[in-house]
Amino acid sequence: SAVISQKPSRDICQRGTSLTIQCQVDSQVTMMFWYRQQPGQSLTLIATANQGSEATYESGFVIDKFPISRPNLTFSTLTVSNLSPEDSSIYLCSVEASPGVYLNEQYFGPGTRLTVT
Amino acid sequence: GESVGLHLPTLSVQEGDNSIINCAYSNSASDYFIWYKQESGKGPQFIIDIRSNMDKRQGQRVTVLLNKTVKHLSLQIAATQPGDSAVYFCAEKRGGSNYKLTFGKGTLLTVNP
Numbered sequence: 001s002a003v004i005s006q007k008p009s010r011d012i013c014q015r016g017t018s019l020t021i022q023c024q025v026d027s028q029v030t031m032m033f034w035y036r037q038q039p040g041q042s043l044t045l046i047a048t049a050n051q052g053s054e055a056t057y058e059s060g061f062v063i064d065k066f067p068i069s070r071p072n073l074t075f076s077t078l079t080v081s082n083l084s085p086e087d088s089s090i091y092l093c094s095v096e097a098s099p100g101v102y103l104n105e106q107y108f109g110p111g112t113r114l115t116v117t
Numbered sequence: 118g119e120s121v122g123l124h125l126p127t128l129s130v131q132e133g134d135n136s137i138i139n140c141a142y143s144n145s146a147s148d149y150f151i152w153y154k155q156e157s158g159k160g161p162q163f164i165i166d167i168r169s170n171m172d173k174r175q176g177q178r179v180t181v182l183l184n185k186t187v188k189h190l191s192l193q194i195a196a197t198q199p200g201d202s203a204v205y206f207c208a209e210k211r212g213g214s215n216y217k218l219t220f221g222k223g224t225l226l227t228v229n230p
Binding site for chain 2 (some may be wrong): 004041042043044045048058088092105106107108109110111113
């Protein structure tokens with residue numbers, strides 16, 4: 001399985017500011033994803049991070065609010081911009097370890113717990 | 118609408134008992150299902166998966182059952198241990214070029230010593 005690390009593990013930010021979360025994988029992966037998990041809730045996909053091109057966003061999520069970078073096959077960043085208390089959540093990076101076969105296992109990082117005051 | 122959901126939000130069992138966590142899905146086009154375990158403060162951990170052409174799959178102390186007739190998925194944990202206490206999520210993936218996972222609401226499993 002892929003080993004995924006995220007930085008920071010947690011942060012407390014003031015409203016109006018931005019937070020950039022880093023995701024590092026120990027091997028090259030084709031698919032990388034960013035999820036949000038609000039307190040006591042399930043996981044919701046924000047976007048698919050595409051290497052070398054713009055991320056693909058899910059309904060309800062826009063690039064201006066959640067800009068994503070993916071410069072190579074092992075690294076991605078998610079920025080949560082213009083923070084409000086409603087953005088307080090856990091943000092999770094996820095990868096599919098093997099390319100080509102869509103039924104592959106999907107692994108998650110430890111998450112970044114964001115609190116907006 | 119299409120959704121993946123759980124029958125029971127909480128489940129409390131005695132150590133050593135077997136646990137059964139249930140999940141319903143509504144999209145018959147879903148062809149791959151996964152169970153994840155999420156401990157407090159951690160990301161979801163892959164437990165076991167099953168394809169739609171299977172009815173049952175077994176792992177170490179875990180079994181996943183798929184009933185496509187009633188669109189029902191279950192996770193059975195044998196001889197439940199305190200370390201099994203966590204939130205369990207089912208997730209579905211649909212075929213084609215769409216790689217997206219759709220998660221259910223989650224069940225909190227508490228194992229009493």
